[in-house]
Amino acid sequence: MNIRIAIILFLVISFSAIKSLSAQEIKTYNFTQLEPILHQTNDTTYIINFWAMWCKPCVEELPEFEIIRKAYSNKKIKIILVSLDFGSKVEDRLNKFLKRKQINAKTLILDDPDANAWIEKVDKNWDGAIPVTLIYNKEKRIFLSHAITSTELSKAIDRIIN
Amino acid sequence: MLLPLPSFQKLLIELLTKPIIPKEMKKLMFLGFLLIASIGIHAQGYKVGDIASDFQLKNVDGKMISLADYKDANGFVVIFTCNHCPYAIAYEDRIIAIDKKYKSKGYPVIAINPNDPTLVPDDSFENMKKRAMEKHFSFPYLFDAKQEVFKKYGATRTPHVYILNKKDGKLIVEYIGTIDDNYKDASLVNKKYVEDAIDALIQHKKPNINYTKAIGCSIKSKG
Numbered sequence: 225m226n227i228r229i230a231i232i233l234f235l236v237i238s239f240s241a242i243k244s245l246s247a248q249e250i251k252t253y254n255f256t257q258l259e260p261i262l263h264q265t266n267d268t269t270y271i272i273n274f275w276a277m278w279c280k281p282c283v284e285e286l287p288e289f290e291i292i293r294k295a296y297s298n299k300k301i302k303i304i305l306v307s308l309d310f311g312s313k314v315e316d317r318l319n320k321f322l323k324r325k326q327i328n329a330k331t332l333i334l335d336d337p338d339a340n341a342w343i344e345k346v347d348k349n350w351d352g353a354i355p356v357t358l359i360y361n362k363e364k365r366i367f368l369s370h371a372i373t374s375t376e377l378s379k380a381i382d383r384i385i386n
Numbered sequence: 387m388l389l390p391l392p393s394f395q396k397l398l399i400e401l402l403t404k405p406i407i408p409k410e411m412k413k414l415m416f417l418g419f420l421l422i423a424s425i426g427i428h429a430q431g432y433k434v435g436d437i438a439s440d441f442q443l444k445n446v447d448g449k450m451i452s453l454a455d456y457k458d459a460n461g462f463v464v465i466f467t468c469n470h471c472p473y474a475i476a477y478e479d480r481i482i483a484i485d486k487k488y489k490s491k492g493y494p495v496i497a498i499n500p501n502d503p504t505l506v507p508d509d510s511f512e513n514m515k516k517r518a519m520e521k522h523f524s525f526p527y528l529f530d531a532k533q534e535v536f537k538k539y540g541a542t543r544t545p546h547v548y549i550l551n552k553k554d555g556k557l558i559v560e561y562i563g564t565i566d567d568n569y570k571d572a573s574l575v576n577k578k579y580v581e582d583a584i585d586a587l588i589q590h591k592k593p594n595i596n597y598t599k600a601i602g603c604s605i606k607s608k609g
Contacts, residue, residue: 340599350599
């Protein structure tokens with residue numbers, strides 16, 4: 225009996241270990257599916273970054289989000305990287321790219337080509353150029369329409385939290 | 387930087403109507419500086435209805451091109467675009483199609499690459515020439531080498547379209563935005579913003595939709 229439990233336990237642990245080693249599953253959303261993620265009313269502060277692999281300033285700022293993710297690991301902070309990449313095998317390419325760059329923040333793909341219909345719903349001041357970063361909780365919102373540094377990001381987060 | 391304008395104007399009028407003493411003179415000069423600075427900020431970029439200014443930029447064939455060279459044109463489809471950007475690439479064939487369709491109707495495409503090639507080597511003048519040849523661009527592909535034109539127009543991304551219409555010798559901005567509502571797949575387009583706008587202008591009407599937004603590659607500039 226004990227051996228059986230031990231075996232099951234071993235299997236469960238090794239399975240979860242394998243799973244955490246493998247790349248994250250990247251889901252594709254349209255804007256209607258994404259929109260609720262931009263307006264959650266729980267106690268978490270969300271940092272939503274719109275970016276793409278082809279966008280040089282976007283790629284350059286990705287490590288800044290990793291710094292924040294680690295620095296705020298004890299706070300209710302959630303970073304979501306919204307990729308606007310498109311083309312064949314985009315999920316695979318994205319997964320490999322994130323692995324190579326050692327980016328572990330949650331990533332999803334926004335695939336909604338009628339951008340004019342949704343850009344203003346993210347922020348009315350956004351003209352559509354990326355990168356942009358939305359930082360919000362249930363009470364406050366900050367929209368940064370330029371490439372950020374972890375210092376700037378951390379100041380904005382502190383303004384939202386406090 | 388921006389002062390609330392009414393109170394600022396009041397202060398300025400007060401200062402102007404009063405006899406000027408040296409201390410106030412300093413204040414006045416400072417306010418003048420602020421006024422110029424704030425105008426500078428407001429003047430960034432055209433809005434629909436603004437008068438667009440002409441430019442002189444080098445085409446991929448080496449010739450300098452100005453809008454004034456097109457005596458017979460009724461207007462222009464000025465498109466800030468480039469080589470490297472996936473959105474610009476996705477729209478290349480559609481830009482060629484727009485030029486072919488509307489050049490004969492008096493609205494030729496004028497493409498301008500606004501990017502600094504020291505930041506994006508793909509967008510160098512040499513690479514522009516290559517791309518124009520490969521794709522048989524039917525329109526001029528100009529290089530905004532000093533990066534002054536895109537700033538004047540207020541373009542922020544590629545592709546970014548400005549439709550200009552000639553009226554009494556002036557070029558009026560009649561549409562700013564994206565080409566259509568599907569960058570991924572031309573066959574799934576529902577709204578052809580640019581074509582609809584030109585069609586309206588041809589019929590001496592105002593475009594129904596004169597401003598749209600799109601995801602695009604930010605224009606690469608050091609300053």
